[in-house]
Amino acid sequence: MNPIEGHLPTRSPLHDILAPTGIAVIGASADPTKRGYKAMVGLIKDGYRGDIYPVNPKADLILGVKAWPSVTAIPGNPELALICTPAPTVPGLIAECGRRGIKGAVILASGFAEVGGEGAALEREMMAKAEAHGVRIIGPNTSGIFNLHHRINLLALDNVKPGDVGIISQSGNMLLSLALEAQHNGQVGFSTYVGPGNQSDIGFNDYLRYLGEDEHTRVATLYVEGFRDGRKFLEVARDVTAMKPVVVYKSGSTEQGQKAASSHTGALAGSYAMTVDLLRQSGVSVVQYSDEILPVAEGLGLLQKSRGKRVAVISDGGGQATIASDRLAEAGLELAELSEATRQKLREVLFPQASTVNPVDVAGSTDANPSLLATCMEIVAADDNVDSVFLVGMFGGYSIRFAESLLGDEMRGAEAMVDLSNATEKPLVIYSLYTPIKPPALRRLHEAGLPVYASIEQSVRVLAALGERGQYLAQSHGQSRETPVEARLELTAMFRQARAEGRDLFEYEAKQLLRDHGVDVPLELVVRNEAELAEAASRFAGESGETPLAMKVVSKDILHKSDAGGVMLNVVGEAAMQDAREAILESCMAYDANAEIEGVLVAPMAKKGVEVIVGVIRDPIFGPVLMFGLGGIFVEILEDVAFRAIPLSRHDARSMVEQIKAKRILEGVRGESAVDKEALVELLLKVSSIVAAYPDLKELDLNPVIVNADGYAVVDARVIVDRDSDATDKDARA
């Protein structure tokens, strides 16, 4: 078994609360339908070794434990209180807890902020007491917590066993579902569970950091409906994923789902595609389906990381080898090309009719000799072309299907696989048809910490997650995310002036901002009068001879320049430039007589190439985010775009360009050359740095940027100014 990778060195105050030496159960009860009963049963049955203080004014004993009439009556010093009583009682109880020195309270009751109105007021009242008395709050409206290594099972879940999967879930049913799945499969155990509830005090990010620190947690598993402080989450996730895997299922992947989610939790849910990109950027393993959560968590927790995408498949049936090949390709993984030496070694142990081309098909060679599968795994694992090994087929079931006498050999095969998993740094992912009925050889693998999957599909998702995590740690994590740019005074002044005038940057200002920081924006001149036009004519004539020019109106009042007749293209020569300027001014005045016209922008016609879009938004949850995609229908219809939180690392920028489905177009189609991808990467990094340097920049839109084999040119640029960012200015405007 792979050792636990490590833990965050810090220690959050949550440890005292989640691993307390004593627990007060407020509202403890002898009625089996009550949570105050369940919690008592959970603590007693699981053998919690701390002190238990049932609080119930109407009972002397609860389940054989002495009960206390009130919190203040408790003799000892419990660190945690579980409050099972209704919402209106909570603020008073929190004050009592504080006076008793209780550090944290788990509040099960609903009827707080999630119902709005009076509930929200009650939650505020509770938080005021909590802050006044130094009590940290888990919940309210939480399904509860467990910490099985400390035998704290406040949910009284049956049949959950201690293990190394930590869970934070915004759905109690999801926890239950994972627990039942684990019970059924018999493999996975759990460390700590927290239902964050309304997060009125302790939030998702705190819980994640706790799991990062927790020595019993090998992998953190999160079910998320919505993030509050997404930017902070990304930071914490980056810290934690450096130490151990973080698996996230994010619900609301569709509009329909988002609607369903927000109707019941009230949490904001951003664009799913963006959220997934940002999570992956922070090293999070995102799973798409709820029935993948546990298999992926198990695989990431137990197996070696894969250094790459090249998978060697060992199979004892051609049909399933084909299915495996299909699923691997769909997941972006490759069939490793086995070296000739490897193939020769396989030929030496297999029948002549076996296929030693990956996927390896043993073609009957193992029917009387199943441990040979382990030998084949060992042979391919030694090949430098192989990053991970995938066993597909009947292993574990040979002694059932063929002859009982094969059991000994099959057990030897299992031992050999265990030995191999300890000796190699490559992951061994094992799928068996016989997984559902758990025969002895598979049980042996289980015991040794080698997961055995129940379907090819699940196995491939695990392989993909292992590869993704390996790649993240090797390439992305630790890369500098800063490519600093210093704000320039004159450009900062430009933002200030725009804000004072209640407008965004003019196109030429936006371009100046970019150009001054080294972005390739073709020369453009704003012509305000005939003298400036003559000068422009000579500048462009001097630069590139009879360059065809584009001319566009500059006016804060005219947004749709073409509609206003404010654009003329392919203008050549000074005379034509004069005509064009007059025509533009005339049309624009006719379009809007009150428009304040700054002048006319003159620039060379755009070069040929692929149109891409670079955009920046400030997401309310995740902060500044960069978007990249191809222009036109790719963005508008196909939504084929990549997102990264700003600032970007070089790896982030590269991976954006590689991620989009339309990247084949960047690589040259219909006889076109490939575009200069590295130039694009530089552009993305530069934009990221500029955004970081100018906090007044709210949104940015470079659309289009033309990119070809020689580089790129920003053709149009729009910068939205944050008009709310400076209180002084706001007041001045008011």
Place this chain on the structure above:
Amino acid sequence: MNPIEGHLPTRSPLHDILAPTGIAVIGASADPTKRGYKAMVGLIKDGYRGDIYPVNPKADLILGVKAWPSVTAIPGNPELALICTPAPTVPGLIAECGRRGIKGAVILASGFAEVGGEGAALEREMMAKAEAHGVRIIGPNTSGIFNLHHRINLLALDNVKPGDVGIISQSGNMLLSLALEAQHNGQVGFSTYVGPGNQSDIGFNDYLRYLGEDEHTRVATLYVEGFRDGRKFLEVARDVTAMKPVVVYKSGSTEQGQKAASSHTGALAGSYAMTVDLLRQSGVSVVQYSDEILPVAEGLGLLQKSRGKRVAVISDGGGQATIASDRLAEAGLELAELSEATRQKLREVLFPQASTVNPVDVAGSTDANPSLLATCMEIVAADDNVDSVFLVGMFGGYSIRFAESLLGDEMRGAEAMVDLSNATEKPLVIYSLYTPIKPPALRRLHEAGLPVYASIEQSVRVLAALGERGQYLAQSHGQSRETPVEARLELTAMFRQARAEGRDLFEYEAKQLLRDHGVDVPLELVVRNEAELAEAASRFAGESGETPLAMKVVSKDILHKSDAGGVMLNVVGEAAMQDAREAILESCMAYDANAEIEGVLVAPMAKKGVEVIVGVIRDPIFGPVLMFGLGGIFVEILEDVAFRAIPLSRHDARSMVEQIKAKRILEGVRGESAVDKEALVELLLKVSSIVAAYPDLKELDLNPVIVNADGYAVVDARVIVDRDSDATDKDARA
């Protein structure tokens, strides 16, 4: 439980072979590692009621059954022989079987055509004997057969129970995998299994027809690596899907998988996307993942068909309601909008905090009263806006999670669900967190034939398959697939002449073919001399005034007209037309001095609109197939196209237009109007009819067709002539 929908009325000769009154086991053995032992055990243990004749010259008794030294020595009249002996013995044994009156033989041995060379010769020899002696062959190189309702289990599979899922699988391991999954879940049973092997005699299509006829088979389930006669398969599938569901998993969905498949079966595997489209056109339920095969088969076999896409979700946890909503949307299903009357009825039975907007969240209302879930299902099932009902959550586990005392109420809930399933024509799809541990209420549902699924993902795939099948039967099946067009003599002659000249149709000929059959192809004239040019000038001037014209060279020797300078656009007026014609002729002569130039084509410039492509290919497996998609990158990069086998029904044509991902562009983006989709549908139907009427038409490519709100115009048309279709012509050319 839903009754078995029906069976094909015919009766194939396979019934005698697959349900024989006696079986000869040739190569029967007492060695437990041999197939000849396994088969004997399977027949004896399962209690086969026909006669068993072990054939083994070296034994008197095998497993207590009298053995015979040879086939000819057998006293009775078995209809089937299972041949377990090596390949070289087979031809002789087949002859003996024939002489003994045996109607069919299952041949397990490999070493025939699949290994090529001598193996292929041996297979031919075997087939010669089989034909001479009237013995039908299953295999060779087959994993075997079973027919559990007749207690014939020649694979000696443990723990398979008789049921109504029939299986044809090109992979023996896949059968084993399904059998183990069924054993584990305890729900599904099987009727007949056949491994088609090399299909030297009886083929896939025969087996499918047999399952269509078999009264014990409720759903036919197929694992396919490659089709031989795909066109015939589509026909048989159309017949069978009218009576019962056919579930197909087709491997080789990726290039990597196709390579893996062809390396071991030798079967041709066409484009996966095309294959899926054609299968669906014939009513087949295609599943994408191997772990969906059994759940989807079970659901289609047992549940009512859904009349539409509108799903009502009843849940007892918001998180899972959200997941369900996401998966439904991804699968193209909708959350039904519940009527106000329905919501009122829900409000009457649920707590005030429950959400009666779909997904319905009972919000604790059922905690002490789980049978209320059945009441909610009944209420939403009665709503006309609802096509199917999806229960999501803890049902079956209330008595485990909350209090044992709830068991009675939970069982009443299960009964109510069974009653509802019998009373309603809408499917009830049930997912429970507790499915893995099979509590009593879920077992009761099982017994009554209501499947209970183990994940939301699986459930949604079942809902999607039910909806698709319901829609197919309502809309597509039975629609006339013929929209006859009669071939015209002069057009048939045109094909003949092209063939005689060893060329394809000229563009103007292709267009004439289309235009003469009522396809909208703008007027075009081929101008061969100045007089014809003058006439053309007046025709176009007369028709639409100063119409800008396009002019293109007509020459069989010039394929890339633009490269040769053979295209001039926006030509207006007779003088310009003359100049253009001269320029084209000059350029083309310079480009290829030997080119034979027919003339210059004159046509109005294309109208504005969306570019689409209509193509026809003759697939070696599936015959003539129509392709439709948007032009440019949609076809080339995104491969966003739809396929249908020719001839098409109107529903087929409509569904093609609806299927493509880019259909939003047809519906109008960026302020454009929606295109006339019905005109496109007419075009597709017309092309289908033309292809059916002219067998010499090998391929056709209308690219682009411009479509807008007013209709469409075929701008360019290419017709490839089948030069091999007529032996006389071939000889004449030679």
